[in-house]
Amino acid sequence: MKTKIINQLKEIVDIDLISFHVPGHKLGKVYEKLGYLDIVKNIYKMDTTEISGTDNLHSPEGIIKESQDRAAQVFKSDKTYYLVNGSTCGIQSAIMGVCSPNDKIIVNRDCHQSVINACILGDIEPTYILPKINKETNILEGVDIKEVLETIDKNLDAKAILLTYPTYYGITYDLETICDYAHNRGMVVIVDEAHGSHLGLSTKLPRTALQQGADIVIQSAHKTLPSFTQSSMLHIKGDKVDCNKICSILRIIESSSPSYLLMASLDLAVDIYETKGEELMNDLLINIKDFEEKIKDNKLIDIYNEYDKTKIFISSKKLGITGYNLDTILRDKYNIQVELANYYGVLLICTIGNDRSDFKNMIDALNDISERYSLNKMINHIEYPMIIPEKVLNPREAFYKDKKNVKIYDSIGEVCGEYIIPYPPGISLLSPGEKISKEIIDYILLCNKKGMNISGIKDSNLEFIQIVKD
Numbered sequence: 001m002k003t004k005i006i007n008q009l010k011e012i013v014d015i016d017l018i019s020f021h022v023p024g025h026k027l028g029k030v031y032e033k034l035g036y037l038d039i040v041k042n043i044y045k046m047d048t049t050e051i052s053g054t055d056n057l058h059s060p061e062g063i064i065k066e067s068q069d070r071a072a073q074v075f076k077s078d079k080t081y082y083l084v085n086g087s088t089c090g091i092q093s094a095i096m097g098v099c100s101p102n103d104k105i106i107v108n109r110d111c112h113q114s115v116i117n118a119c120i121l122g123d124i125e126p127t128y129i130l131p132k133i134n135k136e137t138n139i140l141e142g143v144d145i146k147e148v149l150e151t152i153d154k155n156l157d158a159k160a161i162l163l164t165y166p167t168y169y170g171i172t173y174d175l176e177t178i179c180d181y182a183h184n185r186g187m188v189v190i191v192d193e194a195h196g197s198h199l200g201l202s203t204k205l206p207r208t209a210l211q212q213g214a215d216i217v218i219q220s221a222h223k224t225l226p227s228f229t230q231s232s233m234l235h236i237k238g239d240k241v242d243c244n245k246i247c248s249i250l251r252i253i254e255s256s257s258p259s260y261l262l263m264a265s266l267d268l269a270v271d272i273y274e275t276k277g278e279e280l281m282n283d284l285l286i287n288i289k290d291f292e293e294k295i296k297d298n299k300l301i302d303i304y305n306e307y308d309k310t311k312i313f314i315s316s317k318k319l320g321i322t323g324y325n326l327d328t329i330l331r332d333k334y335n336i337q338v339e340l341a342n343y344y345g346v347l348l349i350c351t352i353g354n355d356r357s358d359f360k361n362m363i364d365a366l367n368d369i370s371e372r373y374s375l376n377k378m379i380n381h382i383e384y385p386m387i388i389p390e391k392v393l394n395p396r397e398a399f400y401k402d403k404k405n406v407k408i409y410d411s412i413g414e415v416c417g418e419y420i421i422p423y424p425p426g427i428s429l430l431s432p433g434e435k436i437s438k439e440i441i442d443y444i445l446l447c448n449k450k451g452m453n454i455s456g457i458k459d460s461n462l463e464f465i466q467i468v469k470d
């Protein structure tokens, strides 16, 4: 068959990949386990549109409203909206629903690209907070509370503050202090909780953003709960936000033909969350504890999962191989797919869809790999650039300026005209309007040589880069 996408996906289905990556349903395993297979198998028959009885996502009054109301109750918000264009559209509608053109928003510099894109679309000025970075692992560790409070004090004219919580790597921090401080200064707190929709399932996990006082919270249910890719939720709590404004932005940026498959999968994920979520999360945390105990016997593997236990970073440093190598070995030799690799290791996303056998397979694979690489030397250290590039132009101004291509090393000192985003995690090292430095170019080229994917940049060979003319 000439159906290239289907053929490749079928191959992945046939090899029965062990999934430590998103989506959270883990190739449907959780639906099978919970007896929802009949629904999911026939879900294509539910691929419908706005006909009699199916309601309308953009002005819900029937089944969609009821399902969203239930989600609001389950996730403890005042209002919950289903999203079919991922958290991307939720983040954009939250930012543009709170900030008008020329308004200022404080954001963590390691924010998802959708935040900068919202600033381009809405002509909003971002002010950045530097993230903390673990030098041992290159893991982005979230923000420093003192620095956030200082940034708020220096930017009292900002309308809102948006923070990523937890980080892609599951790191959390004291959001409550930040919410109180921002609220007392009249700012709205928006939280990109794309990686944290499961946090409410156990008191052993960090507290949710809503529990800590956030006004708008956006969650990628598809990443850590059993719903389909692209299905997300936007929650609102309190009275600081104009829900109608957010809905009107959603109507602009979200599809006018929202997928009922995605909405149905959210309906199902909410049901699983409410009826079986805590029990399944408890089982998962037991399996993770067991994994932690067993991996202690392997002296070449260090793991990091201090905050959100379900995100496990496995360092490959002592094996003498990069995370990119470990990612490839796990996939090619052991049929295990991890979520992402950086230079120092790989990240596992574990969800209620993972079972005991997944962890056993992972332990066996890591022990086997350790035996084979035990004579390797530790890999060389490379450091993540700890700087925020100087912002010369606002993202929107830079986006609409004329651009030209120059050789990558000739771009130093110029204003960047495009994104440079290591993918995953999809966080830009350079965004349109920022000054290009040698430190960042060196880092990008080095990581690319070691196996990192770079997206955003038009010349995928990284020979040329787009800069703003003049």
Ligand SMILES: Cc1ncc(COP(=O)(O)O)c(C=O)c1O
Residues within 6 Å of the ligand: 085, 086, 087, 088, 089, 111, 112, 114, 164, 168, 192, 194, 195, 220, 230, 232, 425, 426
């Ligand atoms: C921190 C963060 N925020 C937002 C998003 C966007 O989420 P979605 O894929 O649901 O659009 C991502 C995606 O990876 C992310 O990592």
